Amino acid sequence: MRALVALVGEPVRRYLHRRIDAATADDVYGDVLLVLWRRLDDVPDDPNHALPWAIVVARQCLANTQRSERRRTRLVGRIIAIDPPSLTTDDPATNAAHATDRDATLRTALARLRRDDAELLRLWAWEELTPTQLAVALGITPNAVSIRLHRAKARLKAELKDVASAGHVTAKEGSTHAR
Numbered sequence: 120m121r122a123l124v125a126l127v128g129e130p131v132r133r134y135l136h137r138r139i140d141a142a143t144a145d146d147v148y149g150d151v152l153l154v155l156w157r158r159l160d161d162v163p164d165d166p167n168h169a170l171p172w173a174i175v176v177a178r179q180c181l182a183n184t185q186r187s188e189r190r191r192t193r194l195v196g197r198i199i200a201i202d203p204p205s206l207t208t209d210d211p212a213t214n215a216a217h218a219t220d221r222d223a224t225l226r227t228a229l230a231r232l233r234r235d236d237a238e239l240l241r242l243w244a245w246e247e248l249t250p251t252q253l254a255v256a257l258g259i260t261p262n263a264v265s266i267r268l269h270r271a272k273a274r275l276k277a278e279l280k281d282v283a284s285a286g287h288v289t290a291k292e293g294s295t296h297a298r
Contacts (some may be wrong), residue, residue: 120156126166127155127173134177143184150180192248192256199246200238228278236271243268 131151135144154176155162163169229237242248242256250268254261 120159123155123159123162123169123173124152127170128152130170131173131177134174135181138181139184147177147180147184150184151177154180189255192252193258195246196238196242196256199241200234203241203245224279224282228275228282231278231282232271232274236267236274239264239267239271240275 132148135147155173163172242253248256250261250264253264
């Protein structure tokens with residue numbers, strides 16, 4: 120096993136680090152070593168074939184990890200859609216700040232959006248997912264995410280203006296009316 124790790128260890132580690140973040144790469148690398156140890160009898164004896172065989176194992180372990188991450192992200196998205204995070208904390212000053220008209224306006228505007236637009240904006244703003252992560256979470260391409268996110272932001276902006284002005288009285292030619 121030591122000879123095998125000496126032969127394929129560093130190339131497999133580089134392979135993984137080029138494709139995902141360092142922490143995940145290290146986790147997947149551990150999985151790869153475990154598979155190599157369990158299947159030691161299946162590893163080709165020829166050193167020229169051992170590395171490609173180990174890369175195939177690494178690809179499969181990486182694919183498993185990415186599938187798991189996509190499932191986890193979709194689950195988190197569903198949970199957030201059903202039960203959005205609370206804006207309350209133990210700090211009364213923070214709670215008071217969150218209880219402003221601005222927050223109420225934002226919540227109202229989000230509620231008036233299409234459910235898909237609101238969820239996309241929540242995942243982007245609250246969960247701070249990148250467009251690539253959003254694509255994985257929503258099962259669409261990163262390009263589609265960028266387009267939908269741009270449109271959802273525009274819709275939210277329009278709803279925010281509408282909600283903010285709907286409750287306020289504006290003066291127009293000496294009379295007051297609600298918009």
